[in-house]
Amino acid sequence: MSDFTKYTISIYTENNIGLLNRVSAIFLKRHINFISLSTSQSEIPDVFRFIIVVKMTEAGVKKIVQQIEKQIDVIRAYYHTDEETIFQESALYKVKSSSLFEERQIQNTIKNSNANIVTVSPDFFVIEKTGFRHETEELRESLEPFGLMQFVRSGRISITKEKMGISEILNTFKQQHKD
Amino acid sequence: MKNQETNHISGAEAVIRCLLAEKVDLIYGYPGGAIMPIYDELYKYSDVLQHILTRHEQGATHAAQGYARTSGKVGVAMATSGPGATNLVTGIADAQIDSTPMVCITGQVGSHLLGSDAFQETDIIGISTPVTKWNYQITKASEIPEILAKAFYIAKSGRPGPVLIDITKDAQFDLFDFSYKKCKAVRSYTPIPALEQDQVSAAAAVINKAEKPMIIWGQGVILGEAEEEFKNFVEATGIPAAWTILGLSALSTKHPLNVGMVGMHGNYGPNILTNECDVLIAVGMRFDDRVTGNLDTYAKQATIVHLEIDPAEVNKNVEAHYPVLGNCKESLPLLTSLVNHKEYKNWKQLFKNHMQTEYESVIQGDILPTKEGLTMGEVIVGINKHTKGDAVFVTDVGQHQMIACRYAEFVRSKSNVTSGGLGTMGFALPAAIGAKMGAPDREVVAVIGDGGYQMTIQELGTIFQNKTAVKIVVLNNDYLGMVRQWQQLFFDKRYASTEMINPDFVTIAKGYNIKAERVNKREDLDAAISTMIASDEPYFLEVCVEKEANVFPMIPTGASVSDIRLK
Numbered sequence: 001m002s003d004f005t006k007y008t009i010s011i012y013t014e015n016n017i018g019l020l021n022r023v024s025a026i027f028l029k030r031h032i033n034f035i036s037l038s039t040s041q042s043e044i045p046d047v048f049r050f051i052i053v054v055k056m057t058e059a060g061v062k063k064i065v066q067q068i069e070k071q072i073d074v075i076r077a078y079y080h081t082d083e084e085t086i087f088q089e090s091a092l093y094k095v096k097s098s099s100l101f102e103e104r105q106i107q108n109t110i111k112n113s114n115a116n117i118v119t120v121s122p123d124f125f126v127i128e129k130t131g132f133r134h135e136t137e138e139l140r141e142s143l144e145p146f147g148l149m150q151f152v153r154s155g156r157i158s159i160t161k162e163k164m165g166i167s168e169i170l171n172t173f174k175q176q177h178k179d
Numbered sequence: 180m181k182n183q184e185t186n187h188i189s190g191a192e193a194v195i196r197c198l199l200a201e202k203v204d205l206i207y208g209y210p211g212g213a214i215m216p217i218y219d220e221l222y223k224y225s226d227v228l229q230h231i232l233t234r235h236e237q238g239a240t241h242a243a244q245g246y247a248r249t250s251g252k253v254g255v256a257m258a259t260s261g262p263g264a265t266n267l268v269t270g271i272a273d274a275q276i277d278s279t280p281m282v283c284i285t286g287q288v289g290s291h292l293l294g295s296d297a298f299q300e301t302d303i304i305g306i307s308t309p310v311t312k313w314n315y316q317i318t319k320a321s322e323i324p325e326i327l328a329k330a331f332y333i334a335k336s337g338r339p340g341p342v343l344i345d346i347t348k349d350a351q352f353d354l355f356d357f358s359y360k361k362c363k364a365v366r367s368y369t370p371i372p373a374l375e376q377d378q379v380s381a382a383a384a385v386i387n388k389a390e391k392p393m394i395i396w397g398q399g400v401i402l403g404e405a406e407e408e409f410k411n412f413v414e415a416t417g418i419p420a421a422w423t424i425l426g427l428s429a430l431s432t433k434h435p436l437n438v439g440m441v442g443m444h445g446n447y448g449p450n451i452l453t454n455e456c457d458v459l460i461a462v463g464m465r466f467d468d469r470v471t472g473n474l475d476t477y478a479k480q481a482t483i484v485h486l487e488i489d490p491a492e493v494n495k496n497v498e499a500h501y502p503v504l505g506n507c508k509e510s511l512p513l514l515t516s517l518v519n520h521k522e523y524k525n526w527k528q529l530f531k532n533h534m535q536t537e538y539e540s541v542i543q544g545d546i547l548p549t550k551e552g553l554t555m556g557e558v559i560v561g562i563n564k565h566t567k568g569d570a571v572f573v574t575d576v577g578q579h580q581m582i583a584c585r586y587a588e589f590v591r592s593k594s595n596v597t598s599g600g601l602g603t604m605g606f607a608l609p610a611a612i613g614a615k616m617g618a619p620d621r622e623v624v625a626v627i628g629d630g631g632y633q634m635t636i637q638e639l640g641t642i643f644q645n646k647t648a649v650k651i652v653v654l655n656n657d658y659l660g661m662v663r664q665w666q667q668l669f670f671d672k673r674y675a676s677t678e679m680i681n682p683d684f685v686t687i688a689k690g691y692n693i694k695a696e697r698v699n700k701r702e703d704l705d706a707a708i709s710t711m712i713a714s715d716e717p718y719f720l721e722v723c724v725e726k727e728a729n730v731f732p733m734i735p736t737g738a739s740v741s742d743i744r745l746k
Contacts, residue, residue: 022308062494177366
């Protein structure tokens with residue numbers, strides 16, 4: 001399995017109900033699991049962006065991207081290696097408020113991790129940390145002894161170094177079909 | 180009453196007007212609760228839009244497929260929600276893998292009931308997603324014109340496929356101001372990739388240098404309506420051409436450069452020579468595993484040129500050294516203008532030699548048998564004779580299908596209707612209904628095994644009710660023959676659940692008032708086929724064939740195409 005690489009697949013789509021199902025069905029059919037998935041609005045109004053992280057061969061990811069792009073509501077799909085993208089993940093950590101006062105060490109942990117405190121209440125406080133996987137993971141490990149009430153990490157969000165050119169594609173279409 | 184004076188109409192009536200705007204005059208379907216408003220409008224428009232009531236929704240999809248395959252138009256199937264919709268799924272999956280243009284319209288429970296596990300509610304959008312080219316759920320009447328226009332455009336354009344539109348019952352009832360505009364483009368969808376002259380030139384150069392080239396064509400030639408362009412290309416180059424099962428009939432079976440079928444039960448020569456050719460020109464085909472056998476040993480010596488409309492098919496199974504993206508109707512003439520004609524005399528002689536070998540060890544015994552039992556091959560040859568080699572053959576799945584495709588003669592395109600990619604037993608009987616309605620002037624002969632026939636036998640009712648003059652030939656060996664053949668060859672003759680105790684098929688046909696005959700003896704076969712073909716009504720012929728006959732040649736699963744067995 002040594003030729004398996006982590007790839008980030010970026011998909012620009014119309015915002016239609018059921019598209020997530022259609023995209024994930026392409027992976028399901030080939031027995032491939034996502035490492036992570038996130039969806040959001042893109043830089044273009046009415047255009048959505050999926051970011052899917054998978055571990056597979058380049059030949060495999062090429063075929064997957066072709067199958068994704070073939071879907072009617074998909075404008076374009078790309079795949080990139082980690083080096084070709086800027087990427088981050090976000091994590092939230094819910095900790096008992098009492099530990100903040102009783103355990104001095106926790107304050108240093110938070111300070112050193114460059115995490116933000118999002119909210120503090122009498123019962124709990126919530127820390128947010130954005131970064132690479134190993135960074136959010138380190139913070140989770142160091143907070144665990146203080147009793148993590150909840151932990152959640154987002155899927156990868158990623159921006160490519162190269163230009164995507166989606167607006168150009170859509171503008172060309174607009175000019176070709178003016179009526 | 181039709182509201183032709185007003186455009187303020189119900190969603191249900193809008194559906195009918197959309198169908199008419201798309202020049203649909205025939206649809207197949209089955210009514211039920213959630214689609215009743217549309218059926219009510221169908222009733223009012225029955226003078227301009229014919230509805231064929233099949234006996235099962237699966238039959239409606241296969242009939243729509245058969246119609247699409249012989250007419251070249253989009254087939255339309257309609258069903259209610261829940262079980263009506265789920266019964267469409269097999270036909271949709273079949274149309275998806277065989278690139279058949281089809282629009283399915285399903286009723287759905289009212290939008291306020293979605294997700295409440297209402298009576299006959301099912302998530303048909305979720306269920307059909309992996310097997311549709313596109314699908315969409317309409318919950319507002321005002322969406323109907325635009326979505327149906329898009330559905331027809333997507334189903335037919337580029338590489339065709341099935342589209343499912345699910346319409347909630349309230350959207351069928353609601354009134355709105357109807358106007359229709361045909362869909363000409365969808366911004367996220369490129370139906371045909373732009374043709375690149377560089378790719379054509381590069382392909383032409385490699386073809387011109389070839390000494391042992393071979394063409395394999397597929398259904399892309401038929402779907403692109405490029406039969407003439409393809410024939411010109413073949414003749415301009417002088418290159419021998421073989422076909423996939425779905426490409427059959429695009430070029431006459433009598434054409435001197437037609438060297439037969441590739442694949443698991445294809446001809447000996449083209450399979451062996453796939454692994455000897457220096458240039459392999461694939462036209463509108465997708466290197467299905469039944470065509471390639473073991474990919475690790477498939478045409479490794481050859482330079483591959485691949486003319487293909489669907490970019491996702493290029494390099495999917497076989498690496499294309501020279502891809503030519505685009506519609507072959509446009510790329511073939513460009514290529515033809517750049518290629519030289521050569522005789523390839525010694526190379527073509529190899530095809531002839533292999534054909535001679537195959538004739539002596541397989542074909543002769545199949546079509547001119549000397550043993551007592553009737554063969555499937557002699558029945559097909561008899562049909563060729565009485566239809567002057569110009570019938571539409573509709574086949575099911577199994578031994579009879581392979582034999583029919585091997586021995587049927589074709590002089591016209593769109594004449595071979597079969598379930599290729601999905602291998603759907605039960606396809607042929609309903610597909611034959613659609614095939615006949617799509618080509619009413621042609622002789623349509625359904626050739627079916629005794630197993631597949633019983634999977635959709637209820638469609639005899641549709642044939643009877645509509646007096647559809649299809650000729651039904653059941654080649655009965657009292658076995659699920661292809662599975663039995665595999666059990667014999669690979670499972671030490673352990674015939675697990677493949678023997679069938681069959682009913683009296685002639686009596687069943689007669690129960691539907693369909694003229695019927697059974698043949699057991701060779702001396703009765705010719706007259707029986709003659710009577711059947713001469714009939715201008717539906718006709719059923721059961722031919723009791725040799726029980727344990729096998730189809731050869733054969734490439735066992737996982738073997739190389741050049742390891743094709745003659746026995």
